[in-house]
Amino acid sequence: MVRLGASVFFTRWARFFFDAAGMPLKIEGTAQDITAQQELQLVLEQQVQERTEELDAANEELAASNEELLASYEEMASANEQLNEANHLLNLSNENLRQFAYIASHDLQEPLRKIQTFGALFQAQYGPQLGEGINYIQRMQAAATRMSSLIQDLLDFSRLATQPDAEQLTDLNEVVDVVLTDLEMLTSESEASVKVKPLPTVRGDGRQLGQLFQNLLSNAIKFRRPNVTAMIQIQAIEISQFDLPIEVRPPRQARSYYRIDVVDNGIGFEPQYAQRIFQVFQRLHGKEQYSGRGIGLAICEKAVTNCGGPITATSSPGEGAIFSVYLPKEKTYLS
Template sequence: MNIELQSFAYISSHDLQEPLRKIQTFASRLADLDEQNISAIAKTYLARIEVSAKKMQNLIQDLLTYSRTNSAERVFTTVNIDEIAEEVVSDFSDRIEEKNAIVEYANLGEATIIQFQFRQLLHNLVENALKFSKPGIPPIVKISGEKIDGKLIPDAEFKDKTYYHLQVSDNGIGFELVYKEKIFEVFQRLNTESEYKGTGIGLAIVKKIVENHKGIITVSSEKGEGAVFNVYIPELT
């Protein structure tokens, strides 16, 4: 399975992306021609080509990220989670300003994790919270972290271990709890793409990263009342 995933990653990063880049390049060049050489309706079609190519590029990148969570080397290090949160929030500075969002975090502590994967996990959860906000209502995203005894976690595999508990909550549109498993599946969407753009892979990546850490992820939500994601990572070293 890992060999197949590595092959897919190679194809995604080379064979699929190269023709896509050419489509984007030549569509852009055509769109830049002066009005005498290209009509308004032709420019509209070219704009649609560019939008579709961008969607395809995002899909390839997300699939590539998903495959790499399986095949990448898993090196665990002890990391300050506040530093990761700071980087992630910085990634979304423009969107946070655009939506007048508030992202709160402090004293998240340390955890022994696969750093680049955990960063991707937090990035996807924050992105999800900002994306599925209520129209006209500024998003409020709260990130907290603490150490917790494995005995206190019902489905914990390692009852004798200490777990790092990361929680990400929001005041967004939420969803009916009947979909709490479906949202972690690849390509699953609860809303139309016209309402909320995306590839439907982000939370599948999050779940795969949690599994790589031998952890647990749960979610609680109610339609119209936001969502709360809880991630539990065991301290295995």
């Protein structure tokens, strides 16, 4: 093989002729230009080298991915163990709540009923002889009544916490009608105005939804502004999952939701308390100003969660409040 300039030649055969002194005279033979083949071979060798390097890099990436996958699998296994442990603890917690519900409904209520009964008898029979001491009996009776109401609220909350998600269809118009009937005396005494626009049928427990609206309406009436007639409106609209506020995270994903708003013109509250008010025993006002035990809105939050949705509150001092309940529309649950 001979290289001349930029070309490469391959000699197939050659015959050399020499003179008497041994000096070469000529060469006879054949030669072939293999420049193109040589260049192609170099290109192929370079491509093979590049592919080899790419394959080595891909193998390294695959090995790293396998390590990451193994680590993810181990993390998932650990997460599953933690989830199983959390479920076990949740079951224990629910069992403790059920035991509390039994104790609250029997062992705690019975002594209070006796205090109220004997206190009423003592006041009826010996009231005139007690003079100003009758005030102590009355205060004892009032305290026993408040305690009984508190226990009942805790009992309602514990039952909501341990009950599974409800699935039966419930007409909210019927639910609100029953609640308004129960609150008829309260609305009449306070001269409150309650307007209800057509409401949808949703999947949920009627009793729990009744507790929801009873607490929301009772609060709207209780926290009315002095010398201002309480104006309350209940309305509903259908919204897509994409129209949910960014801070709203439903426990049950669906394609669309009903947003039910309970709007009032009451005293309102500072916006920073919008999440706090749904916690148990959270009160924004003293007992001297407004009665209550700080459980009603916690019951509302739990009732809505059991129906697959969240509840939010929007308000400003002196501007009333809007409580928005988001409930999944029937048969649109996403897996």
